[in-house]
Amino acid sequence: MIRRRIEMAENYEESKLYRLRHSAAHVMAQAVLEKFPEGKVAIGPPVEDGFYYDFDLPRPLTPEDLEEIEARMREIVKANQPFIREEVSAEKAREIFDDQPYKLELIDGLEAGGVDEHGNPVEEKPVISIYKSDTFVDLCRGPHLERTGEINLKAVKLMNVAGAYWRGDEHNPMLQRIYGTAWLSPKDLKDYLWRLEEAKKRDHRRLGKELDLFSVSDEVGAGLVLWHPMGSRVRHIAERFWEDEHITHGYEFVYTPHIGKADLWKTSGHLDFYAENMYAPIEIDNQQYYLKPMNCPFHIEIYKSDIRSYRDLPMRYAEKGTVYRYERSGVMHGLMRVRGFTQDDAHHFCTPKQMPEEIDFVLDFSLHILRSFGFDDIKAYLSTRPEKAVGEPERWQDAEAALQASLKRAELPYEVDEGGGAFYGPKIDLKIKDALGREWQLSTIQFDFNNPERFDMTYIEEDGHAYRPYMIHRALMGSIERFFGILIEHYGGAFPVWLSPVQVVIIPIADRHVDFARGVKESLKQAGLRVELDDRSDRMNAKIRDAEKLKVPYMLVVGDREMENNQVDIRRRSGERLGAMLVDDFKVLVLKDVAEKVEG
RNA sequence: GCCGAUGUAGCUCAAUGGUAGAGCAAUCGCCUUGUAAGUGAUAGGUUAUGGGUUCGAUUCCCAUCAUCGGCUCCA
Structure with a gap:
């Protein structure tokens, strides 16, 4: 999934939701460390829809592990342990985390000042603080909830495991990241899961x-x-x-062409600055040609002609x-x-x-x-x-x-x-x-x-x-x-009428209506519309279902009544029935949709 | 490229160390239908590819490719 980039609420970092997610990350880390006492912890911040925590573990995690971890989290939350903040010196921090190499690296950074937990520069030298809850101690800026019991586990769910480089640098070791989602109420979680489902239904790969x-x-x-x-x-x-x-x-x-000579790309600077995105050269008559990664040099050559x-x-x-x-x-x-x-x-x-x-x-x-x-x-x-x-x-x-x-x-x-x-x-x-x-x-x-x-x-x-x-x-x-x-x-695949690949499907009820339907189709085609005639000898209901699945904006049902009055009975993909109207009136209606780029 | 998972019929998915099965779709019939699935029959697969283990591999192992979820990078 492409990461969603929604701006977070401006005060997200001070919000209860932020503390909740941060705290859930700690509870999860505790559960993981209990399962893997030799495991090493990296960082575990709140993110847009939840939180994650990165671990260095002796073996890859499985979905069953996640279930176990979630079960253990439930117990920790039930125990309602307080989160206790303490400010410590760098030496003390090193003692506490002496078997946690990633934390030691963070402490070094904090002590030196100038970098935060992501390795990004910061202006002030930060205070080193730790948070304790139950058996888990973490090097952490906070803030957290008062107690683990404030977490409503019905609003928390561990989502998946993924690989992630330590500090996001591909030269560093690959850690295992557990993503979780966490919300203030079970309803919020439900809404979030619904959004995920909805996104899945709209996934362009699936709809494609x-x-x-x-x-x-x-x-x-x-x-x-x-x-x-x-x-x-x-x-x-x-x-x-x-x-x-x-x-x-x-x-x-x-x-402009798809390939150009090496000298062109040398002049443009692409071979110096963009080479890693370019494909290997093609040799033609002892000259090297490159497939174009951009169009600019060609347009410039036209200008310069x-x-x-x-x-x-x-x-x-x-x-x-x-x-x-x-x-x-x-x-x-x-x-x-x-x-x-x-x-x-x-x-x-x-x-x-x-x-x-x-x-x-x-x-x-x-x-x-x-x-x-x-x-x-x-x-x-x-x-x-x-x-x-x-x-x-x-x-x-x-x-x-x-x-x-x-x-x-x-x-x-x-x-x-x-x-x-x-x-x-x-x-x-x-x-x-x-x-x-x-x-x-x-x-x-x-x-x-x-x-x-x-x-x-x-x-x-x-x-x-x-x-x-x-x-x-x-x-x-x-x-x-x-x-x-x-x-x-x-x-969601339901393109506005002007863009729909098929704008209208004509659905004859019985074979005897097909000839009339053909006439309707011709007339609409003449008007420049993209029309299909479903003349299969299937039931009308099946044809409507198929057209709905293809998200065709207009379905025109024609049967005895319509044939008699030279009309078509109109159904939108929303299920809305517009009733019977003359073909010419329908034409006006759709052409207006097209001209105005109407959605829906 | 890296970590993990996956790859079986057009699609969605079963099953098994003794050469695979369903639903939908497709094809051919029957039905002639009034606003989201009428019905019967038929056909369809070197189980991603290449190796290995085995009497025997689709199943176990290895490699490659691709896809999915992430990391990194980006239109």
Whole structure:
């Protein structure tokens, strides 16, 4: 599962829920240590929906172990032991934890000051505190509940075991992490488990199969997506909309190849900084060619194919460019994380004077596209200049100021990530929240001060001299594959009518209604709708069931009554019955749904 | 890449050291149906791949590949 990124309540760390989860982690650690007295403990913090604790144990944990541990936790909670805080010196702490190497490492860090339990730098030298409950003592900042009995174990559940590196560094040993979820009330737990179930039902990998949208074949290769006809319909409609909007908004389309010579990638810097994501070169006539991980160098070459005047700018090159990036074997995930994907890419080139307006434009355009797909809950993240950066500082300042001004003008909620930009330019990322409240990054609007230099891009100003243009890279959907995955999960497979691969299914009740149904189908097809006729000699109920499972927005039942009046009886996938109406009236109704991109 | 789990029919899942079974789907019939599953029959599998142990492996062991849950990284 992709980690959910929901902002936690601002005061989460002071909340009772936080203390509860932290305390549950301690109780669990005690239960684990009783089972494995030689076990070593690492860290066990509260997280978004619960808590975890990392252990170094003599053998892998099994699901049965978790049950046992949970049973033991029940006893510990029942005993209602108090959590006792004590502040100790580093020496004392070392004595207490002398057989706990991970804790000793943490103590060293605390004593030296400057790092917290995750190894991140902190400003003040922290006080070393320990918490005791029953037989368990932990090096811990707290806070905790008063007593173990405050934990309602009916609201706590151990979820799964996973591997995790000590301090998140892959050079460190792999520990076993037990994830648990914990809530204030059993109802909250139930709600959480329901959300998990719901997420599972909406999982794009499952729906991709059920709705016959896409697949990934072993024979083709991991992380390489096959778009089936039904998925391709959705993609095609989305792309056509995307194209139309680009045309009306002053973009030019370009098409570029999938491979380019080594020198190109050397100039762009990819072979120096991005090589580990690139595939091995292909040799052609003693020249090395690389599969493209990005489209930018090609667009730059198009720009450079002629002398550019300030009168030509801004220029906007757009391309749905398919790129290939090496992903490590364990990280692929349905459509969300793949090795070959298509970016809805574009590069803007403009003069410094045009730049602020260009940013306004691209931000508005991005929001327009995202909202069209039903994503209304959008948040922006502005990332500014990092320590190590290329480009003149004044340019950075101008760019950051323009980005911030655009965000303010667009009245978009945003956060600033100081120093979080790439070395080659500041950026705005747009993240949306889906129907389950999960946050996903889609769009990115990114300055590039590096490539115009590297490729020596210029334009001629009024004064007849050559100047460096601004270059802005942007992708709206990001990866079309991933965007599709998010769309599937957002809508739970029930796409809005304008995107539905099949918009209408006609269901004749008996064979004698099939001819009439064919006429209806033709008429709707003429109107540009995606219609299917279910002429199997099955019962109507079975056909409705099948259409429901495919989440077709409209089912038209035709029987004797309808045939007589040249009508169709309309059922929505929600189960709502709209009654019988003339085919032409239905047409108007659906076309309105399509035009207005109505959801539901 | 790392840790753990998994891999049996198109899908969801059973079973066994003596060459596998159900439901759904599919195909062919019968039924001609009024808002979420009518009914009968048939067909369908070198049990992921490659080795090994064994008289015999789908089952036990090893390797590889893939998937799932995480870690790391990221669109």
